[in-house]
Amino acid sequence: MAIDHVLKLYAETIQSPYLHYGFWDEPQAVDPAELRLDDIIKAQERYIEHLTGFIPDDVHLILDVGCGIGGNAGYLVDRGYTVETLSPDAYQEEAIHRRFNNSVPFYRTKFETFNPPKQYDMVLESESACYIKIRPGFEKAFEVLRPGGYLLVADYFVHNNDGSQNPHLKASHEMDKYLRSAEENHFTLIREYDQTENTMPTLDAARNFIQRFMEPTVEYALNSLRRKTPKLLAFVKMLFGKQIRKKSAQLVLVDSDAFRKYRRYMIYLFQKD
Numbered sequence: 001m002a003i004d005h006v007l008k009l010y011a012e013t014i015q016s017p018y019l020h021y022g023f024w025d026e027p028q029a030v031d032p033a034e035l036r037l038d039d040i041i042k043a044q045e046r047y048i049e050h051l052t053g054f055i056p057d058d059v060h061l062i063l064d065v066g067c068g069i070g071g072n073a074g075y076l077v078d079r080g081y082t083v084e085t086l087s088p089d090a091y092q093e094e095a096i097h098r099r100f101n102n103s104v105p106f107y108r109t110k111f112e113t114f115n116p117p118k119q120y121d122m123v124l125e126s127e128s129a130c131y132i133k134i135r136p137g138f139e140k141a142f143e144v145l146r147p148g149g150y151l152l153v154a155d156y157f158v159h160n161n162d163g164s165q166n167p168h169l170k171a172s173h174e175m176d177k178y179l180r181s182a183e184e185n186h187f188t189l190i191r192e193y194d195q196t197e198n199t200m201p202t203l204d205a206a207r208n209f210i211q212r213f214m215e216p217t218v219e220y221a222l223n224s225l226r227r228k229t230p231k232l233l234a235f236v237k238m239l240f241g242k243q244i245r246k247k248s249a250q251l252v253l254v255d256s257d258a259f260r261k262y263r264r265y266m267i268y269l270f271q272k273d
């Protein structure tokens, strides 16, 4: 992968050093219509703060796998951990070098094909586990960790595969399969936490934004094309209708009730046997 343009878009629009959902302590009290970007960035800081609470005391050297643009790594460095970062993405490589001025090592590779120069106390996969193939990911984690080392995963998993075409069933691992593979690859689950509810206000805010700003804008543009250049609109629909319908179907990804139905956002702390 050269550059993941969706992640680049998030990085450039939200202008936060994090590429994850964030964590809300009191999700029921949040009104998505009232949220500002600053609130989302604060929730993202809270996410890594909360996740750091799961790091065992005997961890010093961390490999941040799927490091994004370095928000988590920076937070951990500031708390005294030694951190190295890894991602297959060229845009993120530049962002990490810029942020840390080469003081934090970066490996540009998929985790599955990483050639580790040393062993680590802990591998962190913050919203990156879903990108990494299950079995090769556990095999690689086993290889890079010292005896008794830890794998800390925070990500969403499918808990209810009803065989439908719902986009929530794609691009994330099935929870049972993932946990079974952990066991088969000599990892013991020592702590877990379901943070689904703590992450949902971010989805609700995204949905609110789309409904309030993007949908009316698209509708305005379509009406205007329909009135002024109907032939051009018909031509565009003929050429791109299928892709447009496919993209629209993906809007369910920001529907928090659909998320709850199919996915759970979990924290798993595994220890290498």
Ligand SMILES: C[S@@+](CC[C@H](N)C(=O)[O-])C[C@H]1O[C@@H](n2cnc3c(N)ncnc32)[C@H](O)[C@@H]1O
Residues within 6 Å of the ligand: 004, 007, 017, 018, 019, 020, 065, 066, 067, 068, 069, 071, 072, 086, 087, 088, 089, 092, 109, 110, 111, 112, 125, 126, 127, 128, 131, 132, 133
């Ligand atoms: C949603 S972002 C999360 C970024 C960061 N961990 C965070 O929490 O802000 C997913 C990350 O996984 C990376 N990634 C994608 N495929 C990967 C792979 N096969 N091995 C390692 N990282 C991968 C992406 O480039 C990106 O850095």
